[in-house]
Amino acid sequence: MIAWDDIYKVITSVFPLYVALMLGYGSVKWWHMFNPDHCDAINTLNCYFIMPLFQFNFTTRVNPYKMNFRFLGADAISKALIIITISSWAKFTTKGNYPWSITSFSLSSLSNTLVVGVPLIKAMYGPFGENLVIQSSILQFTVWIIFLLLMYEFWTANKSFDSVVTTNVYTRDLEGNNEEVTSIITTRPSLFTLMKIVGLKLAKNPNSYACFVGLAWALVSYRWHLKMPSIVEGSVLIMSRAGSGVAMFCMGLFMALQQKIIDCGATLAAFGMLLRFVVAPASMAVSSLIVGLRGDVLCIAIIQVNL
Incomplete structure (x- = not known):
């Protein structure tokens, strides 16, 4: 039986995340503090400095x-x-297609494990x-993000291959007659080329x-019982501690910049929720x-795929 004390602990851990989200949303939508350029700058700070150190910090703990x-x-x-399941749907049904397969895989497989998952679990x-x-x-x-990128690059390559560009070249024969020669660009990228692009x-x-660096350090430190130097640990923590808050704040900024909160429409939103909250846990x-x-x-295992 779930006790009220347990419910209070969960709310206490998760509620601050949504406060950060609402602050990000309100700073654009209600108070007009940031314009799109400001939001891009905040997202860049989060992407290149805060989240990498946030990821590194958690990876080294395992x-x-x-x-x-x-x-x-x-x-x-x-x-x-x-x-x-998605491959079969894309191959054997008329509504299935490769772009939606990529989106469906992302919604039903990849979760926000660190930002929301860590405090909740x-x-x-x-x-x-x-x-x-x-x-x-x-x-x-280390595995599934790379696989998703490979799927996307494979789709991009096929899309470019299917929309073949043809050029008409006109030449003259020995008697002076408009002979038309059609040349096609037709080389499909190899798997090695796609892997290189993903890399x-x-x-x-x-x-x-x-x-990868965090995992490498964890392999070394736990093998030989090494401890991270305090000066390095402090440098990582001072930025990584802002990870959850800034990530949720950026999510609020993104929501506020959309014309609608549910920009894709009710039908697609329901489909996404079905994938996230039914297909993934099932x-x-x-x-x-x-x-x-x-x-x-x-x-x-079941809870963390819903995050």
Whole structure:
């Protein structure tokens, strides 16, 4: 049975996040404090400085040698089930298409694990739950974000290939007659080329560096029991502590800049909610039962995909 004290802990942990969101929304929509250029500057600060250090800080907390691989396996199986379902929908139905497959995979598989997940799960399940959420975040950044980018680049390449550009070249034969020769540009990019493009995009994303460098430090520090120098730890913490608040503030800015709160319309919003709050937890529940998750780990696995 859920006690009132538990409910109060959850509200206490999550409510400040939505205060930051409403401040961001109100600063643009109601008080007109920021224009779009100001919002871009705030988002740039968040993207290149605050969130990478926020990601790095949490990644270094996890012991890579004591990860819950059954939990991570359930997460991987869940996403594999979603990929198979979406691929079948895109291939065998008239309404299915590749762009919507990418969007559907993102909505039903990728979650806001660190910003919202850490304070929520920590309030509900303590440090144990926080650790599992961070593990899920590491897997998301090192595997599934790369997979999503690869899907997007594959779609972009196919789109360019399908809209073939043709040029008409007119030449004269020996008798002086308008012979028309049609030339086509037709080279489809290889998988290696697409992987190279994805790699370059990841190289420009500071969050990728943060996750991989943080994981590398965790591997070294937990292997040889090293402690991060205080001067480095303090430099990371002074920016990363603003991560949750600034991320939610930026989300509020983004919402305020839209013409409508639900800019895509009620139908697409309902479809997105179906993917996030029905498909995602259902697939995770099935995969968790397949690998044999029980108790609090099962609850955490299902809750964190809804975030």
